[in-house]
Amino acid sequence: MGARRVAVTGIGIISALGINLDEFYRSLAAARSGVQRLPEEVTLGSGVQVGALVAWDPAVHFKGPEAGSLDRVAQFALTAAGQALAASGLDPATADRNRLGVYWGTGMGGAHTLEGAYKSVYGKNDFRLRPLSVVMAMSNAAGSNVAVKWGLRGPFANFSTACSSSAMAIGEAMHAILAGRADAMIAGGSEALLVPGMLAAWQALRTLSPADAGDAAASCKPFDKRRGGLVLGEGAAALVLEEESHARARGATIHAFLTGYGNTCDAAHMSKPDRDGQVRAMTQALAESGLRPDAIGYINAHGTATIVGDAVECEAIRAVFGNSETPVSSTKSMHGHLLGGAGALELAAALMPFKEGVIPPTANLEQPDPACAVRHVARVAQRGVIPRAVMSNSFAFGGSNVVLIAERP
């Protein structure tokens, strides 16, 4: 018997680019942006102009009063997890549910619930809050709801490391399977914090891009000389990760193998990106996968479109890959920055070439910044390429760096 391997057997997506994997991939292939001018009721006085909002009607996805007891971030999680399970064909009802687990990631948890509570307390001097406020707002609610819904009684964890949360959830879930603690895991993350208070806090960081003067959808410009900061998004991505023999025994379709996970901390600064920490994370992931850098045929960069962040990441990529021709893109240009959900959504984007032979582009990249000298896939998807392996980078406030490597089946 060979070593255990972790297969990806199902993916579910909630994003501004569509609320299933096919729509998501179609939008990425067409370089269609989901960024828009945010409505006044979302921004209020925060000054934030654009975001990647999900077109979401809870009544379509939840019956009766169910949606009312779930924060938007948990609604996204449950819907994405349901899609991933359905796509994988794994039926928890007929599996050993003690061997199925959930590792989830979210940065802010139930931000809508918290915002509503503060609005009532400070805005109306009304301290009579809904009894469900705590269990809706708590950070682990999204993942816990997934476990409860399908009775998944194996390992559970919630990761909250800002922008690397869901990448970490996936990497740790991979290790839980490799360690023999689970047959399969639902791993991913969700974020839903486009509410006025949270937007005001982000605006105060002076890191958000204003609306592009000509086209709000083109506001996020990673690696471009004209880049003006990140654009916040919302949504979720869930992956079913499964031990290879378990997946093969039930005839599941294997989309990819997850083979490398790097996890390091800059331990230097709360927000300033650090080349060394990123290099160590990429190197660690490569070492675990046993691959040389030239085996990586696509890098889905963290690429938030901040001045410093993009330049440092490209430096780190060059340090690991040399002056290679490895294609790099940042799909945040289209789906926005999902923060805690970003790593999972972007791993799904990174796997797109395996399924479609299409490498998604960095939209709006017209004037590459010399400080970001890597081989860009700019504006238009690269077609007809099925790389052997892909890498997805997630670098977070707090100095957390997570890198995932997946290989084609």
Next chain:
Amino acid sequence: MQTFDRIKELAIKELSLDPGKLDPNAPLADLGVDSLTFIEFMFKIEDEFGVKVSDEDLRNIKCLADLERHVAASLQSAGKA
């Protein structure tokens, strides 16, 4: 609408109870209503009728008939019924 009809309507909507099997004297726990759901339901009852359900009241309300009695008494003492 009578008090009980309003409670019943809210229970069907918020607790997803089957209208055909809704026995006013059945313990709510037997109808599948857990403690957290029950507390959230009381919150909505307070909104609906403009009454207060204290912690002590909560302990004494075991079924929808108990709830109806409590709401009716509260409304009466507040002069609303």
